[in-house]
Amino acid sequence: MRVSERGQITIPKRLRDRFGMNHNVEVEIVPADEGLLIRKRSVAEHPVDRVFAILGRGQSADDLPRNTDDYIETIRGR
Secondary structure: OOOOOOOOOOOOHHHHHHHOOOOOOOEEEEEEOOEEEEEEOOOOOOHHHHHOOHHHOOOOHHHOOOOHHHHHHHHOOO
């Protein structure tokens, strides 16, 4: 495998298929002790990041439930 004049490389098809590097998959190149590591970039958001701090959006501090149990009771209408 060679690096082109423009700095491009071609990953062999059998390796692309094996590691799921399909068309338009973003990759990142990370320095490693042995050289460079090419890996798929994770675009998936962590589940905690999706819900972090949603309990207080659009509400004043006095309107917020004090704990999870109170919040559940509030959204259930009890």
